[in-house]
Structure formats: C-alpha cells, structure tokens
Amino acid sequence: MRNPLSVVLLNWRDMNHPEAGGSEKYLSEVATGLAARGHRVTIRTAAYPGALHRETVDGVRYVRRGGRYGVYLRSLAALGLGRHRADVVVDVQNGVPFLSPLVRGGNPVVNLVHHVHREQWGVVFGPAVARAGWFLESRIAPRVYGRSRYVAVSESTRDELGGIGVDVDRITVIHNGTDAVADEHVSRADHPVVIVLGRLVPQKRVEIAMQAVRDLAVDHPDLELWVVGSGYWDTELHRVADELGIRDRTTFTGHVSEAEKHRLLAEAWVLALPSLKEGWGLVVVEAGVHGTPTLAFADVGGLNDSVRDGETGVLVHGGQAEFTAALGALLDDDAGRTALSERVVEWVTRFRWSETVTRWESLLHAAAERREDQPRPGDNRVGGHREADH
Template sequence: MALRILMFNWRDMHHPEAGGAEKYLVTVAEGLSARGHEVIFRTSAYPGGLPDEVVNGVRYVRKGGRFGIYPRALAANLTRRYKADVVVDVQNGVPYLSPLTRRRPVINLVHHVHKEQWPVFFGPRLAKAGWVLESRIAPRVYGGTSYVAVSDATRTELGGLGIDPDRVEVIHNGTDAIPLDGTPRSLNPSLIVLGRLVPQKRVEFALEAVARLIDEIPNLTLDVVGSGWWEPHLHAKVAELGIEKHVTFHGHVSEAEKHHLLAQAWVHAMPSLKEGWGLVVVEAGVHGTPTVAFTEAGGPTNSIVHDQTGLLVDHGSQEFTAAVRSLLLNDEQRARMSSEVATWVAQFHWDESVERWEQALLRAAGRVSPTEDPNS
C-alpha cells in the first residue's frame, strides 16, 4: 500500500519566506512519511538551502528560483525522474501544470484563489496575465484531476472558476500546539500580528489601530512576529504614526517563543487581504486568544465563528480598529471568546488531516486503503 508521492511547492519550511501554507504541506508530508510512504518534496532553491537532503523522512529537492522552479518541475515530470505514483501539485497562484505530462495521477492543492493579490505584486498587464493563467487556463489543464482545498471558502472560490465542487475535498489545517497554562496574559492590553511581512498581510491596519487607540488605551502594545521584505516599510510606518514605544518587531522566532507570545496577547489581529484558512487563528485559539480578521479574506470565515471565537469585519481600517477596540475594552466579551475559541480549535488535529490526505492519495493512485477494503 505504500506510495511514492511527489509534491511540488515553491517553498519549504526552511525557506526565508515560508508561512502557514508551507507548515501545512510539510506537516502532511512528514505525516505521510511516518505512515510508510515515500515523499519527495520538489521546491525552490534559496541561499543556504541544500540542493538535496532528507529531513524527518521527507526528501527535499531544491532546484530553480521563484519562477525557474516551474519549468524545472515540469521537465522532471516529463522525464519520469522520480517514478511517483501520484503528484501533489500546489497551485499558489501559478500552477505547475502537471497534468500536461499525462504521466501519473495529480491532486491540485489550492489554499486560496489569488484574484485580489495579483495587482498587489504586479503591474496591470502582468496582473491580468496571472489572473488569466489562474482563472482560465489552470481550470482547463486540471479538468480531469481531483482538488484539495483547505477551507469551504476556497472550495466556493474554485466553484466560481467553473470547477465542480464535488471534485474538491476540503482538508483543514490542524494543530499540534498545547495550551501554555503557566503563561499569564500581558498585564497591559496587547495585540499580536504573526506572519510573513509582505504587503498582502496588511500589517499597516494593525499599526493604524494602535495609533487610533493609544489616547484611550495609553499602555496598548503590539507585537509584530515574523519577517519579510516589507519590514522596512512597516518600520517607516511606525515612525510616521509616532507609535515607536508601542510596537515591538520580534522578527522570526522559535515555535516555543511564538506560542509564548500568542498566549500572552489579549487579541490576535489578522488584517490579511486573503487567507486560505489562517493557521495562526487556530494556533492563537489554542491559548484562548481570539482573532479579529476580515470577511473578505475568505478562509477566516471558516476558521473563525463570528462573535464566538473572534470577530469578522467587512472592510476598512476603521472598522477593523473598532473591532479590536471592542475586544480590548470589553473584558466580559473577551473572556467569553477566550473560552469558546479554546474549545472550538480543539477539533482540528494534524493526525486527521494526514489521514484524510492518505485516503485521497490512495484513491487518486487507484489503491484501496485497508480501512476502505471490506475484505481486509
């Protein structure tokens, strides 16, 4: 029953721009390896990354840069270099177009559709070309494949591109974090933003919220956790707003420090333009820290139960600020949500995610798993 699985993803967890999407796939890859499957993770090269190594049972092959990885991966697929039983093709805006090789079964993993993000990174022409690639060409190329989405919101978005929802299986993120019962909340009102520091995360909205609230909440603090090429712009924004004494940039931190900061915070702010699910929503929730996010981001509408485990706002920096203010100042509301979010996130487990991925891969490869075989 063991499979040889080839995964295409443009980053791995050691990449300096890695985020929740990489955490998802690497955790699934390591879980599948622990179950006896051979997993080859084809990804892009980066300074300091070994071109070929095995980590926790997963073989990483790092070749090609941010864009060069795509033709290299397609060429590797054409030559049958890895003799895989099934391919997991992660469509992070740009698809790998694995079905064109017609060599082996493919599952297309989509965290979210990138319609809103193309203009953030590219000029009008390139943004339009990227959206045509994602919304018109990719659905045709992957017309005969199965999909996995990380949320119902993403499945709905794929349906808007003409992909039959029956072909899309939703496999949520999980968590392996445990509550840090010995870590007290910060004595002063505190916010945390956690993730890659890139434009689409819109950390500016959290900075603006602090600037608007410090007259009313003078001891308010914001911890910005993560790194990325947009960080100098955020430092400049802090200076422009005059909130240097209220904001701490922690950079990239260890898992232990990340969870310590999440457990201390009163509120987790996630002003992202788009999220497939929002892994940090669950990670914060383990520690009873509720999240404020945007409805328009998509995935948070599934990872957050509005007014129970956090707050969802429709649009705009001022509305985001109002929601943050409500949670910081209303002790009763925050305590209720803290209890409810800790209960809510307890249902999400990586073991279940890996189990569902294993079944999906076995089906795609034409295998019958022992749990599904009535004669076993």
C-alpha cells in the same frame, strides 16, 4: 492494509525558506505525517541561500532546484524526464500552477489550493502581469487540471474554485490542523497587547493594525503591538511605525522559533489579522489553542470558516474605522474577551494534524487506485474506495 505510496509534492517554498508561511507549514505537516506512516515522500521546491540541494528531514526527501519561478520549469522537466517514479503527484498552486498533468500522461495529480488569488495579483504585480497571472490561474489551470482531484483547505476556497470553473465534485476540503502546545506556565500580559503574525508582505495589510493601535493609544497608553514574522515589506512597516509615531510601542520580532511563536500568542490579548486574503488562516487556530481570539475582516475568504463571528473571534464589515472600533471594543470588554477565549479553545480542538494526514492518506490512495477516473456525483469526501491491487 494498503501498500505504501510514492508521493511527490511540488511547492515553490519549503518550511525553512525565508518567506515560508502557513502554506508551507501545512505541506510540511502532511509530508512528515505521511512519511511517518511508511510512505515515500519527496518535496520538490525552490533553492535558496544556505539550503542544501538534496537532504532528508524527518523521513521526507527534499530536492531544491530553480528559483522563485524557475522551480516550476525545473519540476516539470524532472517529472517529464522520469526522475521521480510517483504513484501520485501533488501540485501546490499558490496562484501560479505547476501544471503537472501536462507531463504526467494521465497519471494521478492532486492540485492543492489554499485560496484563489483574484484580489492579490494587482497588489503584488503591475497591471499587465496581474492580468496574465489571473488568466493563468482562472482560465488555464482549471482546464489543465480538469481530470485531477483538488484539495481546498476551506469551504470558502472550494466555493471560489467552483466560481472559476472547477468541478466541485472533484474538490475535497481538508482543513489545517494545529499543534498541541502546553502553555500552562505562560500568563496573559498584564497590559493590552495586540499581535500580528505572518509573512510581512503588502497583502497582509499590517498597516491597518498599526493605524488602529495609534488611534487607540490615547485611551490605552500602555497598549503594545507585536509584529511577528519576516518578509520584504519589513522595511516599509518600520517606516510606517515611525510615521504614525508608534515605534516605541511596536516590537518587530522578525522570524521566531515555534516555541517563541506560541509563547507570544499565549501572552497577547488579541490576534489582529487584517489580511486581504486567507484560504483558512492557520494562525487563527494556532492563537486559539492559547485562548487568543482573532479580529479580522468578514470579506476575507477562509476566515469565515476558521473564525466564528461573535463566538471565537470578531469579523468586521467595513474598513479601517470599523476595524479600529472593533479592536477597541475587544480591549475594553474583559468579560467578552474571556468568553471568546473559552469558546475558541473548545473550537480549535477539532482541528488536529493527525486527522489532516489521515484524510490526505485516504485521498492519495483513492487517487492512485482510480487513476483519475471520472468522480461519482457528489463525491467530494474521502473514503469508501476499493483497496489497491498493486
């Protein structure tokens, strides 16, 4: 049996952060899963109002220092000063990299990437910052992590990383899992309900779903839209709802509990996911547990991996008009929607957090043992490595 590892994970937010999303859910599941298996796990993340600077939850030690950007410098300083004795450090690169290899002296670092942010820089920032951010992500990070292992959450993300110069032989794909949820007492709504779930930020493009609901309301007078989640774009979306005249059929729930989230997903007819970019789309499999199919755009990275077009959901080629037409077709086709529902339930059974944690555990042991040696050709899967000596 392998010895327990000491693992430090660096991310700009934790699961309880007001702006937490799928990336934080993924990290939380991996961290708690590793801790439950006896590993010493620390998450360094940003501080935020109401959060303790240090605490231990579900066996995971949390250290919160720095703000949205200060967390990067504070984390690097802590590693450089030797405040964490880690067998492996995991950087979570959400656009901006932590660049831990600069202070790790060749000791193991794994870089976790959910998706490449090429399109998103210009949506969130002005031109100058967008260019600098993209340069950091696409030119600097691949060099700094040149001897590190990468983890991508989808095959599409792996391919995108390869496109910016990352050696694909160093990339392991480890998918999201999903929760096992009992919803036998939750019934599908008796009228059409479209749900949008996620952080309320511009790149999620919730406005596309709102426009579609407005256009379809003529033929579906009882159509509702549930916007579930929180974020700084909330006020703008309320304004759009008023402007479109759909405020009376749109419910903004704000942040909800996990139980409430799953209840809403189980009741909805369709999950609308018009996002500009997703590395995988955790909400796709969360909805799929309840037999709720997803409608999304075909040119959005990891959604091509999590949604099987025509089998577990629908991927749209085009823009607003095509999205609206596809949503209308789903709402009108009870038999087709039922078939999608049955197939998506079967599809998501292959994604379990326990398997995600097992693959991470194997990869981290391999990284600790090999000390970032050069990978063997084609070695982009975990397994088959020698046992640790320590």
